[in-house]
Amino acid sequence: MGIIPEKIPGAEVVLGLILGTGVGGGIVVNGKVLxxxxxxxxxxxxxxxxxxxxxxxxxxxxxxxxxxxGPALQRFYASLSGEEIKLPVIMERYRAGNDAHATKTVERMVQYFGKGLSVLVNILDPDAIVIGGGVGNIAELYQEGAEAVKKYVFNTRPDILLLKPKLGDSAGVFGAAMLTA
Known part of the structure; x- marks a missing residue:
């Protein structure tokens, strides 16, 4: 989680999430993996x-x-439209504003992201949340998604810092390599 000291000196609790082909996470407390x-x-x-x-x-x-x-978002879109397309195309259509199915897919993603992540925020109250994986590259998660999290968090003045991994999509590879060292 190399980006954290630069962004938040003294960060005690950092949540790392992977949103890609699968979904997972990890917790770092005082620099140690929990x-x-x-x-x-x-x-x-x-x-x-x-x-x-x-x-x-x-x-x-x-x-x-x-x-x-990512596959779940693509399946949801296909269930609405009957068309099987990749997530980047869904996002292009959403941003173009001319595909109601893409809009519904992204709005659903944002709301579920807010609900799901708010539980972790309520329990861990992290200093930062780093989001990796292909779905983690979707800019809307860092804007609309952050707002959705705030809607579900207990705190009346939530300060939620969502960050992209410094190493991009390669972060997982570097992390795995460190585990073998």
Whole structure:
């Protein structure tokens, strides 16, 4: 989480999220990764976000991953439009303002992002949240998504800092390499 000391000196709690093909996360407290007793601390992707949602490969229904991963967003768009297209094309259409299905897909993503992330913010009260992965490249998460989080957070004056990883999409590769060193 190399960007944190530059952005927030003295950051104590940092939440790292991956929103891509899958959804996951990690927690860093005082510079140390928090694993938890069962090694699942930060496993955000398999918390229930939509009880009426899709069945997840983990056996649960409506996990964050079945709502906010790139493939989930593409499936939702296809369920509305009948057209299977990649997420960057959905985003282009949304930004062009000429595709109601793209608009509904992005608005749903933003609202579920706000609901899902607000739970983590309420529990951890992080100094910063770093969002990686392909979905993490969507600019709307850092604007509309941040506003949606604020709507669901307990605090009446939430100060939520959402950051892109300094190493971009390669951050996970560097992190994995560090674990083997």
């Amino acid at each position: 694993y938890g007793r069962q090694g699942i601390a930060g496993e955000w992707g398999h918390n229930i976000l939509d009880e009426a949602g899709e069945k997840c490969y983990c056996g649960k229904t409506g996990c964050v991953e079945t709502v906010l991963s």
